[in-house]
Amino acid sequence: MHNAQELIVCEHCDSVYRRRTLARGEVADCVVCGAVLERHQWLGVDAQFALIVAAFIVFVIANVSPIVTLGLSGMTAATTLWGAVIAMWNDGAQVVAFLSAMTLFFFPLSQILIFGWVLWFARDGRRAPGFAQAMSALVRVKPWSMIEVFMLGTLVAVVKAHTYFDVVPGPGIWAFGFLTLLVTLFSSHDPRQLWDITREARA
Amino acid sequence: MNAPPRASELGMMSCHVCRLVTAYVDDPHAHCPRCGNALHVRKRGSIGRAWALLAAAAIFYIPANLFPIMRTQSLSSKDDNTILSGIVELWRAGSPGLAVIVFTASIVVPMLKFIIMGYLLVSVQRSSGFVAKQRTRLYRFVELVGYWSMLDVFVVAILSALVHFKILSRVEPLPGVVYFGVVVVLTMLSAMSFDPRLIWDNRKSQ
Structure with a gap:
């Protein structure tokens, strides 16, 4: 019997493989169904932690600064992400307000905080308190974080508004763009690798 | 090999x-x-859950498309747009590129999700051994593109928050956008409930 750590099972077709060390840029694909088994994790734990800190700072900027400002014959109106959530709530679309608050604020924020928490400890090869729960939460929350979609939505809204108003992009739109970039960088990293490179602290 | x-x-x-x-x-x-x-x-109750969520999404999909999602009001006019008429307007306003993107995210992607999820569920229930690899690919495609359908919902949210010039000009969300948001969440949940390993279990022939 092999050590279970050496084996990996394809999540889409149940094929079993022996894990091997991947070279830089290499991706292990399942030969049966073509799913990605593993990617080479080209960023070390320290680099990932640095990126998470950057993502947190950009996330704060994205949330407090106006995304766009509209002008109409001398009047101006600006909005932040939370402005959009509140507008939907007040205009009778509470379901949409709730969905937006979750997918654009709470889920991305908890992803950043939880990942930062486990990475901070993983820098010394340790498992953070609540490691198992944190790792499970990361897997569960991942599909519900929709920063990239919001970024594209902002662009569509700007183009639509441009027909009738003067549109001035605010710092928030740049922050969201940068955040989209960081999210894309992270999407090639599977947090589950932390199970392999950390050890339970000796009591 | x-x-x-x-x-x-x-x-x-x-x-x-x-x-x-x-x-x-x-x-x-x-x-x-x-x-x-x-x-x-295997994921528990995979097929039953995926079917139930898909059926619920299909029901909500009807009001999502029939009801307007957004009202644009100005001094002289009041304009209610459904998802489709919003896309036509975007095209006419001189942004055909963006119109194509919104059309893909709001019309093509949800339709494809219904067709693909329905096909995957039926083929698994019939223990089909036909093009298993391609069907697994289709599943990955649904997982990958699923959440982009929220695009129109976010557009309405941003415009409603921005265009608030008292009586001069206002944008308001209308019920269609709520139904549409619910459709996207339900189809995502349906895809998550489905277990692609079932495609490879009990195949009749290779």
């Missing part, structure tokens, strides 16, 4: 949350020794 063995043939199973490979246990209440989540060979 020979096809690798399957975990079910080797008497093994893999945790669906942390991927730890363990020996098969015939206990519905087993927990992963590493991450503590429930261990099961």
Whole structure:
């Protein structure tokens, strides 16, 4: 019997493989169904932690600064992400307000905080308190974080508004763009690798 | 190269949350020794749940398309737009590129999700052995593009917050956008409930 750590099972077709060390840029694909088994994790734990800190700072900027400002014959109106959530709530679309608050604020924020928490400890090869729960939460929350979609939505809204108003992009739109970039960088990293490179602290 | 063995043939199973490979246990209440989540060979009630959520999404999809999603009001006019008429307007206003993107995210992607999920569920229930690899690819496609349908919902949210010039000009969300948001969430949940490993179980022929 092999050590279970050496084996990996394809999540889409149940094929079993022996894990091997991947070279830089290499991706292990399942030969049966073509799913990605593993990617080479080209960023070390320290680099990932640095990126998470950057993502947190950009996330704060994205949330407090106006995304766009509209002008109409001398009047101006600006909005932040939370402005959009509140507008939907007040205009009778509470379901949409709730969905937006979750997918654009709470889920991305908890992803950043939880990942930062486990990475901070993983820098010394340790498992953070609540490691198992944190790792499970990361897997569960991942599909519900929709920063990239919001970024594209902002662009569509700007183009639509441009027909009738003067549109001035605010710092928030740049922050969201940068955040989209960081999210894309992270999407090639599977947090589950932390199970392999950390050890339970000796009591 | 020979096809690798399957975990079910080797008497093994893999945790669906942390991927730890363990020996098969015939206990519905087993927990992963590493991450503590429930261990099961396949997602539980996969087909029933996926069908139920897909059917619910299909029902909500009708009002999502028939009801207007957004009202644009100015001094002289009041204009209600559905998803489709919003796309036509975007096209006419001189942004055909963006119109194509919104059309893809709001019309093509949800339709494809219904067709693909329906096909995957029917083919699994018939234990079809036909193009299993391609069907697994289709599943990955649905997972990958699913959440982009929220695009129109976010557009309405941003415009409603921005265009607030008292009586001069206002944009308001209308019920259609709520139904549409619910459709996207339901189709995502349906895809998550589906277990692609079922495509490879009990195939009649290769």
